[in-house]
Amino acid sequence: MSKDEITIRDFCRRTGQLVELDPGHFLLLPPPYDKLDIQPKFTRLSEENRKKLESDLDGVSALKFPRPQNEDEKRVLVEKFLSGLKKLFDRQENWTFMQPLFLTMEFCAKCQTCAAACPIYNESGRLDIYRPTFRSDILRRLYKKYVKTGGQFFAKLSGNDIDASWTMIARLMELSYRCTVCRRCAQSCPIGVDNGLVTRELRKIFSQEMGITVEPLHAKGSVNQLRTGSSTGMSRTPFLDNVEFLEEEVEERTGMKFKWPMDKAGADILLIHNAGEFLAWPENPEAFAIILEAAGISYTLSSDLCAYDGVNYGVWYDDVQFAKVALQHAEVARRLGVKKIVIGECGHAHKALTVIADRVFTGEHNIPRESSMTLLHEIIKSGRLKLDASRNDDMTTTLHDPCNLVRLMGVVEPQREVLRAVSNRFREMEPHGVNNYCCGGGSGFAITKDLNFPDFRNQISSRTKLRQILDVFQDIIEPEHKKYVCAPCSNCKGAMRDMFAAYGLFERCNILYGGLVELVVNAMVDIDKPFIEWEWH
Amino acid sequence: MNALQLAGYVAVVFFAVSLAAKMIKIARMPIHIRWDLYPIPHEKRKGAYGGSYFEEVDWWTKPSNFSRLAEIKAMAAEILFVQSLFHHNRSLWYASFPFHFGLYCLVVFMALLLMGAILGAVGIDIASGSAGLVGPGVHYLTLVTGSAGWILGAIGAVGLLAARTFGNELRKASVRSDYFNLIFLLAIFVAGLVAWLTVDPGYTHMRGFVQYMITFQPAPALPGSVTALGWIVIALLFYSPFTHMTHMFGKYFTYHTVRWEDHPNIRGSKIEKAVTEALGYKLSWAAPHIKKGTWAEAATDWEKQGNE
Ligand code: SF4
Ligand code: SF4
Numbered sequence: 001m002s003k004d005e006i007t008i009r010d011f012c013r014r015t016g017q018l019v020e021l022d023p024g025h026f027l028l029l030p031p032p033y034d035k036l037d038i039q040p041k042f043t044r045l046s047e048e049n050r051k052k053l054e055s056d057l058d059g060v061s062a063l064k065f066p067r068p069q070n071e072d073e074k075r076v077l078v079e080k081f082l083s084g085l086k087k088l089f090d091r092q093e094n095w096t097f098m099q100p101l102f103l104t105m106e107f108c109a110k111c112q113t114c115a116a117a118c119p120i121y122n123e124s125g126r127l128d129i130y131r132p133t134f135r136s137d138i139l140r141r142l143y144k145k146y147v148k149t150g151g152q153f154f155a156k157l158s159g160n161d162i163d164a165s166w167t168m169i170a171r172l173m174e175l176s177y178r179c180t181v182c183r184r185c186a187q188s189c190p191i192g193v194d195n196g197l198v199t200r201e202l203r204k205i206f207s208q209e210m211g212i213t214v215e216p217l218h219a220k221g222s223v224n225q226l227r228t229g230s231s232t233g234m235s236r237t238p239f240l241d242n243v244e245f246l247e248e249e250v251e252e253r254t255g256m257k258f259k260w261p262m263d264k265a266g267a268d269i270l271l272i273h274n275a276g277e278f279l280a281w282p283e284n285p286e287a288f289a290i291i292l293e294a295a296g297i298s299y300t301l302s303s304d305l306c307a308y309d310g311v312n313y314g315v316w317y318d319d320v321q322f323a324k325v326a327l328q329h330a331e332v333a334r335r336l337g338v339k340k341i342v343i344g345e346c347g348h349a350h351k352a353l354t355v356i357a358d359r360v361f362t363g364e365h366n367i368p369r370e371s372s373m374t375l376l377h378e379i380i381k382s383g384r385l386k387l388d389a390s391r392n393d394d395m396t397t398t399l400h401d402p403c404n405l406v407r408l409m410g411v412v413e414p415q416r417e418v419l420r421a422v423s424n425r426f427r428e429m430e431p432h433g434v435n436n437y438c439c440g441g442g443s444g445f446a447i448t449k450d451l452n453f454p455d456f457r458n459q460i461s462s463r464t465k466l467r468q469i470l471d472v473f474q475d476i477i478e479p480e481h482k483k484y485v486c487a488p489c490s491n492c493k494g495a496m497r498d499m500f501a502a503y504g505l506f507e508r509c510n511i512l513y514g515g516l517v518e519l520v521v522n523a524m525v526d527i528d529k530p531f532i533e534w535e536w537h
Numbered sequence: 538m539n540a541l542q543l544a545g546y547v548a549v550v551f552f553a554v555s556l557a558a559k560m561i562k563i564a565r566m567p568i569h570i571r572w573d574l575y576p577i578p579h580e581k582r583k584g585a586y587g588g589s590y591f592e593e594v595d596w597w598t599k600p601s602n603f604s605r606l607a608e609i610k611a612m613a614a615e616i617l618f619v620q621s622l623f624h625h626n627r628s629l630w631y632a633s634f635p636f637h638f639g640l641y642c643l644v645v646f647m648a649l650l651l652m653g654a655i656l657g658a659v660g661i662d663i664a665s666g667s668a669g670l671v672g673p674g675v676h677y678l679t680l681v682t683g684s685a686g687w688i689l690g691a692i693g694a695v696g697l698l699a700a701r702t703f704g705n706e707l708r709k710a711s712v713r714s715d716y717f718n719l720i721f722l723l724a725i726f727v728a729g730l731v732a733w734l735t736v737d738p739g740y741t742h743m744r745g746f747v748q749y750m751i752t753f754q755p756a757p758a759l760p761g762s763v764t765a766l767g768w769i770v771i772a773l774l775f776y777s778p779f780t781h782m783t784h785m786f787g788k789y790f791t792y793h794t795v796r797w798e799d800h801p802n803i804r805g806s807k808i809e810k811a812v813t814e815a816l817g818y819k820l821s822w823a824a825p826h827i828k829k830g831t832w833a834e835a836a837t838d839w840e841k842q843g844n845e
Contacts, residue, residue, distance in 0.1 A: 103791045107784040112629075134710075188621065192796050320832075320835050375594060406575070411588070434576055434586070
């Protein structure tokens with residue numbers, strides 16, 4: 001069934017599961033993963049979950065949405081969906097994205113140039129349902145029929161008529177979580193149509209109107225963050241304890257004893273990390289602290305609500321949640337009276353605060369925001385750190401470009417300059433820079449870990465990144481060579497952690513992933529012991 | 538005045554008004570959230586590799602890197618050569634480029650017909666042998682652009698139809714109207730070609746018709762093939778504003794107000810004013826986590842329970 005052609009008509013009308021995902025149909029990987037038997041298996045949902053949860057798209061459930069029990073429930077859901085659909089095209093309800101969405105709805109020439117750019121579509125073995133325009137064409141038809149004047153009549157005339165049934169909406173709901181919003185498709189579109197935006201706007205109907213979102217983004221994500229201070233659930237006291245522990249660890253690893261500046265009013269910079277770093281990759285905030293201390297930068301961390309967690313998941317599914325979190329970040333910066341906010345190694349936090357929030361902040365909240373990549377570059381250029389790149393000579397490095405930081409924000413060179421300064425054996429993946437491929441964890445995928453969604457992520461959405469990593473190191477793929485994928489983004493690291501584990505990349509090929517600052521500290525001549533511990537954790 | 542001429546007036550007005558209405562509708566939409574997509578060519582020096590002003594420390598204190606010239610160059614390459622298709626979908630470009638270039642030729646051809654008609658109305662003869670430079674100049678330019686337009690357009694349209702019919706992805710993504718639109722345009726190219734080859738080698742009939750139109754004089758009957766071309770063009774003027782065929786105008790917005798729109802929101806700026814206004818808009822999204830009222834109210838409805 002998996003290679004069958006699926007039309008929009010099938011999508012709307014066919015009953016049962018549309019597509020069965022089969023690793024045998026996915027694109028072949030480079031060695032040593034060119035044999036199916038060493039690739040991970042694709043877990044099927046249990047029979048019970050299939051019966052219970054909406055999974056008729058491809059047998060994967062990101063949303064864990066229970067199947068409605070009767071026709072009445074279905075009818076209510078369809079009505080809500082249509083009400084949300086109309087709001088997407090209302091200038092007040094959706095001022096945030098109405099114009100770009102309208103342009104995308106009106107001007108697609110259906111040339112399918114975008115299809116070749118999409119890693120998910122290609123890696124899946126070109127399954128129709130993942131083609132970038134598949135999702136958009138459905139929304140376009142619904143928009144033309146249910147939102148535009150005279151739509152019902154013209155829909156019949158044009159041969160594009162589809163009905164908003166629950167079967168279709170349930171599939172569309174899951175389909176809006178099969179795209180990482182990497183916007184590679186939009187970049188290749190000759191007209192400037194944006195299928196990634198369609199994904200995001202669809203998610204908004206489900207979240208803002210129907211209250212349906214993947215749990216890690218909303219209930220455990222932005223709601224948790226606004227309630228406890230961090231999407232990790234870490235409130236102020238455990239955060240402060242954590243920092244204290246990291247201070248001790250820094251002393252142990254480097255011999256440097258210093259307090260991390262905390263809640264310091266009047267500092268030049270408020271540095272905001274992704275809070276996941278403190279828990280999963282503490283060496284990253286440690287390395288930042290070491291560099292900023294050694295360079296004598298005036299900065300502070302904050303233990304205030306949201307300000308020690310740069311994540312803003314709203315950027316992927318909900319404008320209101322986005323604005324709430326962004327304003328919290330700005331509010332703390334305002335209270336501290338800092339000159340600017342600097343965002344740590346987290347791609348989506350970068351885009352959220354610098355680009356997206358730029359049209360949310362006004363007056364005193366409009367405090368300048370800057371990337372840590374540029375700050376690091378400036379520090380390195382200034383010569384304030386004594387560095388010896390040969391200290392990283394035992395490993396070959398490559399750089400992953402986080403979509404949010406690079407394609408969607410244009411921060412391309414600073415991190416490269418830094419990496420070149422600390423690694424003699426740096427090589428670029430192809431393609432790279434603004435033409436990069438997503439890690440596969442974008443738009444919330446990295447933190448969506450329930451049921452069999454990680455199989456989709458590891459085997460389909462992260463597959464191109466895996467391919468690029470294997471390709472760039474192909475001549476030294478044997479485990480005797482140490483290889484390091486520098487990924488200056490918590491989210492990308494999250495996706496890589498899972499993908500590396502699923503394929504056994506560390507054990508089989510001796511490839512490790514990590515941030516940029518760790519490499520910098522590893523090259524600092526004043527620190528005796530290597531900072532990077534070459535082990536999988 | 539014959540039916541073709543009357544319909545011509547109505548079609549031109551209809552096309553202009555509906556296209557303008559659509560463009561005004563887009564232009565008047567509220568300010569939206571930034572949704573930049575790099576590379577952005579107007580970034581001096583950085584545009585080539587996709588960099589932005591965010592690469593600079595304290596970027597808000599640095600002089601603007603905006604280069605209108607770089608932007609115009611990128612636009613010209615995109616418009617004239619359909620550059621993005623060349624880079625991302627070469628096989629389709631072989632059909633799309635002649636198709637689009639043919640259309641541009643025809644736009645220039647129509648402008649030249651209009652110019653020739655105006656000159657004709659003031660007594661300047663447009664022909665190869667007429668006196669001075671203007672008459673023969675307009676004549677030959679009309680000849681070249683028109684003829685190139687029909688030929689390139691027809692080749693491109695056939696190529697695009699073939700791609701849509703035989704290309705796997707394109708076929709799957711196509712619906713009736715996609716084929717219809719291409720056939721429609723092919724009909725224009727073919728009709729033009731036939732009229733030129735059979736009855737109007739110097740485009741005197743077509744120019745004459747335009748002259749009657751702009752001077753509001755009743756036009757005499759035209760040869761059959763020119764009349765056929767006229768009717769198909771009129772039909773297109775009525776039909777195209779409702780289709781994606783107007784994407785050449787839409788593209789202005791997708792590039793300038795979305796992809797390349799990176800103006801920062803400076804305190805006290807027009808952008809800040811527009812954002813403030815938008816934050817006062819009402820919202821009624823139904824999910825329980827959204828407070829009804831204005832956007833500003835919803836955005837500050839923090840479920841703050843302390844983070845001790
Ligand atoms: S989104 Fe762009 S690239 Fe994709 S089919 Fe439409 S016009 Fe072509
Ligand atoms: S945004 Fe990325 S994942 Fe989504 S359709 Fe486009 S290319 Fe594919």
